[in-house]
Amino acid sequence: MHSPTPYQSTPTTHHGDLIHRTAPVHQPVILPADIPPGVDWVTLPNGIRTLAYTPPPAPQPVPAAQPIPTWAKTTALLAPTVGVGIGAAGIGLSYAAPGLIAMTHALWSAAALVVATVIAVPVVIRTARRAVGGTGTGGSTTHITQNITATGLFGRATGTINHR
Structure with missing residues (x-):
């Protein structure tokens, strides 16, 4: 059964028939606020977590300012001009509507x-x-009649013209 008193387990070492108990390991409790800067929890290759000095994070490089392309400047300067021109054209058409x-x-x-x-x-x-x-x-009028005949699709056409 369980005993009401908790026991701390300690590793044992066997040397033949003798059992040697090592002294219990007492680790101090450290609050996260007590950890100094530059120290952090790390996990070692054997799985033990411990505090260790860590290198400070490398500062992020600040991107250099890119020059504004010429086409963007031109467009930015042209946009208000075009807008004012369209507005002026609308006003002009409203004045010119009766005309x-x-x-x-x-x-x-x-x-x-x-x-x-x-x-x-x-x-x-x-x-x-x-x-x-x-x-x-008593004046005369002339009537002209023309008759044309042709045989076949590519046949030669012949015709007569009558003046009456």
């Missing part, structure tokens, strides 16, 4: 005039020809 509306009305009127001219000029010319040399005044 632009008037110009579109003028362009539609000009297009209607061109279409009316294209239609009216042949009508005027036709009526002027009839008035000068129409069929009722």
Whole structure:
């Protein structure tokens, strides 16, 4: 059974029939706050953990400042300029809107005039020809008739023209 008193185990050494007990090892209890800087717990190859001096951690190298690329500077300087230009264009269009509306009305009127001219000029010319040399005044009109015939896909075409 268990006895109420805890015992500390100590390693034993056997030399023949004699048993030699070594003195118990008492390790002091060290709190983490009591460990001085530069000392840390290490595990030895045989598995024993002990305190040992450790080298201070190497400081991290500070990266050298990189120069800003030229394209980044150009873009940074150009961005506000483009933004101001777009804003100015918007303001200009808002001031010019009534004039632009008037110009579109003028362009539609000009297009209607061109279409009316294209239609009216042949009508005027036709009526002027009839008035000068129409069929009722004894003038002659010539009718031209053309007949073309061809045989086969690549056959030679022949034709006649009749003037009446």
